């Protein structure tokens with residue numbers, strides 16, 4: 001099992017790293033201005049205020065579990081927004097509907113009272129692109145982890 005500790009260089013994060021290593025987990029910790037310095041922990045630098053960077057890190061590490069302890073006194077961007085970036089990156093929520101990008105575009109257009117016929121839609125084969133025709137993001141794990149019900153995109157945009 002691989003654990004990602006965002007804030008691994010902090011007081012709490014370091015202790016989580018230590019205990020996870022002792023339990024036999026494969027542990028990756030993050031630092032920002034300090035160092036993780038826990039034997040057996042691979043460390044990566046990340047700034048949690050950078051949402052894309054957090055997402056990229058989680059995608060690269062592919063952890064089984066994430067612990068987030070980023071904190072900076074009186075700094076909302078780190079302690080609140082940063083923690084939210086970590087949570088969002090950890091739970092890739094696909095929603096209950098499987099829709100194509102074209103269908104999503106049409107749904108958004110209808111929701112925003114735009115003319116759906118203005119969207120130029122084509123298919124991969126029509127423009128000579130060969131790739132899988134059916135790729136779905138499985139949200140079953142997210143549904144188990146979340147307390148809120150996962151709404152499908154059609155329900156969400158109709159609300």
Ligand SMILES: NC(=O)c1ccc[n+]([C@@H]2O[C@H](COP(=O)([O-])OP(=O)(O)OC[C@H]3O[C@@H](n4cnc5c(N)ncnc54)[C@H](OP(=O)(O)O)[C@@H]3O)[C@@H](O)[C@H]2O)c1
Pocket residue numbers: 006007008009010011012013030031032033034035046047048049069070071072078079082
């Ligand atoms: N300490 C406790 O006993 C305890 C108990 C319960 C709950 N908590 C809560 O746990 C949280 C962490 O507490 P702590 O004592 O571990 O704090 P801390 O020692 O100050 O650690 C804060 C961590 O956040 C990281 N960080 C700061 N700015 C960052 C940024 N922009 N991007 C990424 N990482 C950033 C720090 O990295 P660098 O140091 O590398 O910059 C460090 O790893 C707080 O919300 C606290 O209230 C703490």
